[in-house]
Amino acid sequence: MSNDPFLTALGRMGLLQPGESPAIAPLTGGVSSDIVRVDLESGPICIKRALPKLKVQADWHAPIERNQYEIEWMRTAAGIDAQAVPKVLGEDRETGMFAMEFLDGARYPVWKNQLRDGEISLDTARDVGKRIAAIHSRTAGRLDIADKFPTDHIFLPIRLEPYLCATAKKHPDCAARLESLVRVTGATKKALVHGDVSPKNILAGPNGPVFLDAECAWYGDPAFDLAFCLNHLLLKCMWRPQWQTRYLESFDTLATNYLAGVTWKARDDIEERTAHLLPGLFLGRIDGKSPVEYITTDTQRNAVRRVARALLLAPVNSLGGVRAAWQGELAKQQ
Numbered sequence: 001m002s003n004d005p006f007l008t009a010l011g012r013m014g015l016l017q018p019g020e021s022p023a024i025a026p027l028t029g030g031v032s033s034d035i036v037r038v039d040l041e042s043g044p045i046c047i048k049r050a051l052p053k054l055k056v057q058a059d060w061h062a063p064i065e066r067n068q069y070e071i072e073w074m075r076t077a078a079g080i081d082a083q084a085v086p087k088v089l090g091e092d093r094e095t096g097m098f099a100m101e102f103l104d105g106a107r108y109p110v111w112k113n114q115l116r117d118g119e120i121s122l123d124t125a126r127d128v129g130k131r132i133a134a135i136h137s138r139t140a141g142r143l144d145i146a147d148k149f150p151t152d153h154i155f156l157p158i159r160l161e162p163y164l165c166a167t168a169k170k171h172p173d174c175a176a177r178l179e180s181l182v183r184v185t186g187a188t189k190k191a192l193v194h195g196d197v198s199p200k201n202i203l204a205g206p207n208g209p210v211f212l213d214a215e216c217a218w219y220g221d222p223a224f225d226l227a228f229c230l231n232h233l234l235l236k237c238m239w240r241p242q243w244q245t246r247y248l249e250s251f252d253t254l255a256t257n258y259l260a261g262v263t264w265k266a267r268d269d270i271e272e273r274t275a276h277l278l279p280g281l282f283l284g285r286i287d288g289k290s291p292v293e294y295i296t297t298d299t300q301r302n303a304v305r306r307v308a309r310a311l312l313l314a315p316v317n318s319l320g321g322v323r324a325a326w327q328g329e330l331a332k333q334q
């Protein structure tokens with residue numbers, strides 16, 4: 001048996017031909033896992049192994065069993081829209097690894113890179129909204145699916161705590177509001193949540209957006225996914241100010257298409273809860289445990305803080321209201 005843990009796992013997953021010894025090369029871009037490309041005789045595949053400690057932050061730990069929930073999310077999503085995820089090819093629970101289809105960067109560019117480079121397709125924003133809404137709608141109220149994601153013990157410490165609770169400590173006057181967002185979000189059990197719908201985890205493929213990195217999968221509050229993704233579109237306005245209008249159009253397009261795709265019964269409050277959560281996540285990427293890497297000056301940080309804090313202290317109930325507050329601040333900067 002091979003000493004290479006990836007080869008050993010490939011063997012156990014039944015993905016190696018007898019005597020096959022493929023080349024294995026690390027892929028970059030991950031923060032919580034080792035990801036490698038394996039060139040099998042049958043073609044390239046990808047293996048992901050969860051790490052017990054995230055690379056972003058010294059004290060940010062997460063159990064490697066999250067790998068199994070990532071696979072389960074991928075399988076559930078594939079049953080709803082097979083184009084929305086890479087195909088899972090095998091799993092090795094013992095070592096917290098799974099194998100999936102390799103999606104070539106030339107055909108499947110990372111959405112974050114496109115947004116950075118000014119290639120800002122409203123079709124992508126639309127389809128991200130539609131696909132996330134479909135996954136939420138089709139899993140809403142499904143107790144059988146809820147049973148497969150008993151992941152409060154992962155979601156709370158790696159999503160709500162670092163973004164919202166850590167931020168509350170830096171902004172005592174907003175702490176009550178942030179803690180109430182944590183309570184409401186944590187207690188809402190409505191649909192299957194991806195948990196990390198960020199442009200860096202979305203590939204803009206020829207058949208629409210493909211979602212990667214579902215290791216924060218949780219049966220809970222769908223508003224979290226929508227707010228999390230929209231937050232990135234707000235933040236991008238600081239990264240590449242010349243494309244602010246386009247990012248804000250992407251925000252509107254994504255939100256509108258998401259909301260149009262929401263079909264579950266108790267959906268009336270989804271926009272309101274997203275609008276409430278969004279300023280918390282916005283401030284969280286400045287003063288939480290995982291600050292966004294491309295906002296680098298105090299002037300920029302203070303602009304986010306001003307808008308986020310104002311919206312936490314005097315919440316608005318619509319996503320258009322959140323966007324307008326940010327747009328007003330951006331206009332002042334110019």
Ligand SMILES: Nc1ncnc2c1ncn2[C@@H]1O[C@H](COP(=O)(O)OP(=O)(O)O)[C@@H](O)[C@H]1O
Pocket residue numbers: 027028029030031032033034035046048086100101102103104105110200201212213214215
């Ligand atoms: N199936 C895949 N095909 C090609 N590249 C992939 C695939 N899965 C992940 N990657 C690449 O690896 C990077 C990290 O993967 P991801 O699942 O997001 O790991 P992490 O949890 O460490 O962030 C992605 O941004 C992407 O560039």
Ligand SMILES: [Mg+2]
Pocket residue numbers: 029030031200201213
């Ligand atoms: Mg990732």
